[in-house]
Amino acid sequence: MVRAGKLSLDDLKTQLRDADLRATAPRLAVLRCLHEADTPVSHAELADKLAPEGWDRATVYRNLNDLTDAGLARKRDLGDHVWRFELLRASDTHGDAHPHFVCDECGEVSCLPEGSVEIKTTRNTPVRLKERVHEIQLKGRCERCN
Amino acid sequence: MVRAGKLSLDDLKTQLRDADLRATAPRLAVLRCLHEADTPVSHAELADKLAPEGWDRATVYRNLNDLTDAGLARKRDLGDHVWRFELLRASDTHGDAHPHFVCDECGEVSCLPEGSVEIKTTRNTPVRLKERVHEIQLKGRCERCN
DNA sequence: CGCGGATTTGCAAATGAGTTGAAGATGCAA
DNA sequence: TTGCATCTTCAACTCATTTGCAAATCCGCG
Numbered sequence: 524m525v526r527a528g529k530l531s532l533d534d535l536k537t538q539l540r541d542a543d544l545r546a547t548a549p550r551l552a553v554l555r556c557l558h559e560a561d562t563p564v565s566h567a568e569l570a571d572k573l574a575p576e577g578w579d580r581a582t583v584y585r586n587l588n589d590l591t592d593a594g595l596a597r598k599r600d601l602g603d604h605v606w607r608f609e610l611l612r613a614s615d616t617h618g619d620a621h622p623h624f625v626c627d628e629c630g631e632v633s634c635l636p637e638g639s640v641e642i643k644t645t646r647n648t649p650v651r652l653k654e655r656v657h658e659i660q661l662k663g664r665c666e667r668c669n
Numbered sequence: 670m671v672r673a674g675k676l677s678l679d680d681l682k683t684q685l686r687d688a689d690l691r692a693t694a695p696r697l698a699v700l701r702c703l704h705e706a707d708t709p710v711s712h713a714e715l716a717d718k719l720a721p722e723g724w725d726r727a728t729v730y731r732n733l734n735d736l737t738d739a740g741l742a743r744k745r746d747l748g749d750h751v752w753r754f755e756l757l758r759a760s761d762t763h764g765d766a767h768p769h770f771v772c773d774e775c776g777e778v779s780c781l782p783e784g785s786v787e788i789k790t791t792r793n794t795p796v797r798l799k800e801r802v803h804e805i806q807l808k809g810r811c812e813r814c815n
Numbered sequence: 816c817g818c819g820g821a822t823t824t825g826c827a828a829a830t831g832a833g834t835t836g837a838a839g840a841t842g843c844a845a
Numbered sequence: 846t847t848g849c850a851t852c853t854t855c856a857a858c859t860c861a862t863t864t865g866c867a868a869a870t871c872c873g874c875g
Binding site: 599602636660661665666 | 789
Binding site: 544545547548549550578579581582585586589 | 850851
């Protein structure tokens, strides 16, 4: 997966402050992990990864939610009843309504080209359905997991 | 959504026995409710509905899972961290099931006609995407919440 | 019909993800 | 450096779901 180059500690701090969040040590650790991850990460995974560094589960949790509330990350459920978090990247900014493909198996989320899914209006389709949809999600098994 | 006509108690019993499940009273009640529902139902909704009839939450829960294991129903998470169950119907077995529309605001889930969403294959589309998708979810604001 | 063993139920207690309260620690603007 | 709002920590809590188990119920067989 394409990743921006390694970010310095200062880059991370700036990212947090721009989002009106204090740059605390555990917060930076959480943000760093999200940057390093190439698939959405669950709280448990992150907590396990950060426990050795001495951070509390609740702290990791609150930070994950803080980042989400601040608009830096997104929280989603891939169908397995586990919240997973991923950084919101420039390409994810709303407006362009490209659909997402979610792999049930590995949780990988990939972006599909805009227009690759078409909502058709039929006699039975609820009125103005198309205008009301702001996210399209396809679920299945990705090529790798197939 | 098109519903089969009202099913008799015997019809329900037959359905259960064909799936190798005993036709017990709570099981029949659960099955009946699923037949009556026109959207996927959560355990809590069903338990609340059946509590007055005297059925235990755990029993409702187990039955929901039994029906799912037996292939009569399907358990899914529409992205709001709530398991919802719906009967598997004949029309669902033809590869592409009907898409679901999930309201972000009220959580209401509605079923769209099969075929109302089309996956188009373009030059940029990952190979054989269509065959790998087994669920289509549209998210937005429903008419009521709009 | 009526038996008997396997399946189910009901209750209560366990589990586990996720959240919250409170007190002390820390970041940061001035 | 200081003041204080924001954070962290720990433990205790909530709430959905699961489990153990004794008692109740199904249903094939006689």
